[in-house]
Amino acid sequence: RKEVEQDPGPFNVPEGATVAFNCTYSNSASQSFFWYRQDCRKEPKLLMSVYSSGNEDGRFTAQLNRASQYISLLIRDSKLSDSATYLCVVILHSGGYQKVTFGTGTKLQVIP
């Protein structure tokens, strides 16, 4: 089983739709979680951190479910500019260093 798994998609959704991605992780000791956005042939950019209590930034909501070991990203009122690949990141702190694991990404295509 991969340490971090994402559905590669693509998710093709119309403008204005709500779309959700999940990302599962295998190590229950993982401590920090993030969502990044990566545009084609560009570097990943931090989208938001993910907390157990859930957090919201405008149209984006991130949730962490420790019991089921997954994080989610919800995008409401999708815009064409949301088209990108969304990467989840799981970090485990161990022995004074951190192990950073990226998912392979979920591709989102918002269509007019």
Place this chain on the structure above:
Amino acid sequence: EAGVTQSPTHLIKTRGQQATLRCSPISGHTSVYWYQQALGLGLQFLLWYDEGEERNRGNFPPRFSGRQFPNYSSELNVNALELEDSALYLCATPPAGRPGTDTQYFGPGTRLTVL
């Protein structure tokens, strides 16, 4: 503040050659992480440098090596290049003064092509 910078933007080499990639973190940042993103694969962690020392290493062969200089810039060296080394190589740093912080900001990457 200026972001993370990487050079060169593109690099074309042939099998067996060596490649050197460079990264400069944001001023004041002491940690540099290197990642490989091959086509169809996720970002794979390569190396982590902090305060001039290698702190952690991903699951890559020894021909992937690097170093960090006193000014905290870093080099990634790949020896005996193989075709499958063709990828986007990204470096990232956490926010200044918080080396243990998990958030990472990426440079634009170096696209290495091995022919």
